[in-house]
Amino acid sequence: KAGVTQTPRYLIKTRGQQVTLSCSPISGHRSVSWYQQTPGQGLQFLFEYFSETQRNKGNFPGRFSGRQFSNSRSEMNVSTLELGDSALYLCASSLPAADTQYFGPGTRLTVL
Amino acid sequence: KQEVTQIPAALSVPEGENLVLNCSFTDSAIYNLQWFRQDPGKGLTSLLLIQSSQREQTSGRLNASLDKSSGRSTLYIAASQPGDSATYLCAVKRSGANSKLTFGKGITLSVRP
Numbered sequence: 476k477a478g479v480t481q482t483p484r485y486l487i488k489t490r491g492q493q494v495t496l497s498c499s500p501i502s503g504h505r506s507v508s509w510y511q512q513t514p515g516q517g518l519q520f521l522f523e524y525f526s527e528t529q530r531n532k533g534n535f536p537g538r539f540s541g542r543q544f545s546n547s548r549s550e551m552n553v554s555t556l557e558l559g560d561s562a563l564y565l566c567a568s569s570l571p572a573a574d575t576q577y578f579g580p581g582t583r584l585t586v587l
Numbered sequence: 588k589q590e591v592t593q594i595p596a597a598l599s600v601p602e603g604e605n606l607v608l609n610c611s612f613t614d615s616a617i618y619n620l621q622w623f624r625q626d627p628g629k630g631l632t633s634l635l636l637i638q639s640s641q642r643e644q645t646s647g648r649l650n651a652s653l654d655k656s657s658g659r660s661t662l663y664i665a666a667s668q669p670g671d672s673a674t675y676l677c678a679v680k681r682s683g684a685n686s687k688l689t690f691g692k693g694i695t696l697s698v699r700p
Contacts, residue, residue: 479630508687508688510688510690517691517692517693518676518678518690518692520687520688520689523687531687533687563628565630565631567631574618574619574621574636574638574680575621575633575636576621576633576688577633578623578630578631578632578633579630580629580630581628581629581630583628
């Protein structure tokens with residue numbers, strides 16, 4: 476069974492631009508969570524989607540948004556990029572009501 | 588607000604040593620605790636998951652314990668190998684529906700040949 480895939484793996488953007496990251500969960504997994512990882516703050520929860528509905532949200536500004544499609548694939552969007560948005564963005568999927576989250580390899584975003 | 592702490596931030600040991608990685612959390616109302624491994628620039632791999640009702644879990648050379656009342660978990664690695672070099676993160680899931688994972692900042696382990 477294929478694991479969680481994230482595209483693109485690397486991105487370079489400039490301040491003020493916007494970016495969309497994609498995550499394809501493991502087949503059959505309907506829950507997708509997004510995390511931001513930086514050296515200073517560590518791993519921080521962004522949001523979780525289940526059956527196309529956001530059911531949990533972390534403490535990030537409204538510039539960070541996401542959505543989930545009917546096939547469980549998820550996208551997150553960051554508008555008006557800031558230098559501090561440079562990070563590794565990880566998504567994780569899980570079965571409904573399951574405990575274990577399976578993580579993708581991440582998208583490394585660099586904002587110049 | 589749940590806070591998860593992992594100290595020290597980095598650890599270097601010679602090959603073959605048995606070692607213990609510590610994790611502490613402030614809110615004992617957890618649903619489960621998970622240990623992950625992260626290799627440089629990569630995603631996270633789940634190593635062990637302990638439910639709140641359990642005391643420990645074992646997988647190969649790894650053993651994780653949980654003491655909810657004191658807010659502590661340990662990951663024991665037996666007979667360490669250079670291939671164990673990575674960052675180890677613990678994460679707790681709070682009791683309640685739709686609960687997110689709260690991560691510690693991780694311990695970067697280096698096992699010297």
